[in-house]
Amino acid sequence: MKNTMNFSDEHIAYLKKLKRKKIIIFTARWVILAVILGLWELLTFYNVMDPFITSSPSRVIRTIGSLYESGELFTHVGITLGETLAGFFIAVVAGYSIAVILWSSETVRAVIEPYIVVLNSLPKIALGPLIIIWIGTDCTAIIFMTVIVAIILCIMNMLAGFLAVDPTKLTLMKAMGANRRMMLKKLVIPASMPSFMNTLKVAVGLAWIGSIMGEYIVSRAGLGYLIVYGGQIFKLDLVMTATFILCVLAGCMYGVVALIEKIVVKQF
Template identity: 30%
Template sequence: METQLSFRSIMLARIALLVALLLIWQFGSVWSGSEFYVSTPSEIAQSFWQVLRSGELLFHASITTIEALSGFLIGGSAGVLVGLVLGRSRILADILDPFLTAIYSLPKVALAPLFVLWLGIGIEMKIVLAAVTVFFLVFLNTYTGVRSVSREQLTVIRLMGASEHQLMTKLVLPSAITWVFAGLRLSVPYALIGAIVGEIIASNRGLGYLISNAASKFDTPGVFAALIAIVVLTMLLNLAVKILERVLMPWKAAEEHREVTV
């Protein structure tokens, strides 16, 4: 029978695993002579502290945050809206299905040069690239959630005289909201990917620029320092989505609490 560990025990196990991995990396890199290629945690920490103390990291991270967050909000909102509309209109979904499938199958990174031609190398290009990347993830999850609503429940509510607006607000949205937030959580790192890829292709600021600039100087610790900043930023955005999910879905938090206490 599986036993549950306390939160403190889990945190201690995580810290121990992290320390072990860092020690293996540190001494393994020095012992194998591959510091130039994989660096060491101590050099990465030093590089991270230098760009943080100089204010350079916060400046570039703020630019990437604006781009990713704007793209996330625009793409996520459009994905939810289109998913709701097509989920409720089977005819419209059948008409648009091959077009959406064709665009979805296209790697979004391949669109970056086209966006550069259309929008230039400013912040708008990164926002659009992030929004397009996020849109399809949120759209597909929302569409699936709407289509999975019980047909029997829809029929019963219609027989009771409910309007389309009442169907959406009282049944469809509450039923599909779990799918919506699943799509939003999945799309957080992809919003950052869109923004960072745009910065690597054409930009002189942002975390993507920090990575490409450090790589051009063969500064491996600098590359890893920028990657750590991206990981931290992704975790913060994921935390914001989880908080919003708890606010809009309080019953889920209550269910998780009951599962922990059982």
């Protein structure tokens, strides 16, 4: 605070304005959430909306409580989270490696390109029956689904990042006598770090799509299973609860990646 002593009045006013704006944004975010939840609860409480169809915040909390008591909560959350994380890591690692291979040879890139384009446009859910028959009905199938949903984008994003490296810097490396390997290690990988972080963020969303889609097709447990099961027996409380937990988990995972990005990108 002692710094303010050296600032002009104008600058102090400016800082105050910045701070006020930050507070307004923060407050507005929570107010919107509170209004939505409050309205939802009130409208269902006075039966304007049928809680049987729309559920309600209090019912969601009660459902979480009963899932917790029966010990099912952590089983379902754990299974879905495990599948999503496994699929996410496999997709990112494999996608990155494939992008490196594609970067290193223009010919390979040209050969593979149409396959990537088609796989990217293909709705992965179309592969559902095949996955069940080929891989089975356990969580491997769901992880596989997660991987194929996320990997194509990981490949395309990383490759774009690698190819966007400043050609002047590549020329410089070449003039110094660097081989492809050195260029990759000393230039392309560090220079594409911001792209990598972006890829991670997008992959988080895709991994959740993949795992829940996988659970829709084939599963005996998990949040996606709860949603499908809740829908079939018309227990919308269960559907809303699972959706709510998904929102929280996806938000947290994104938050972790964003935090890592903040730490890593500082150096780039």
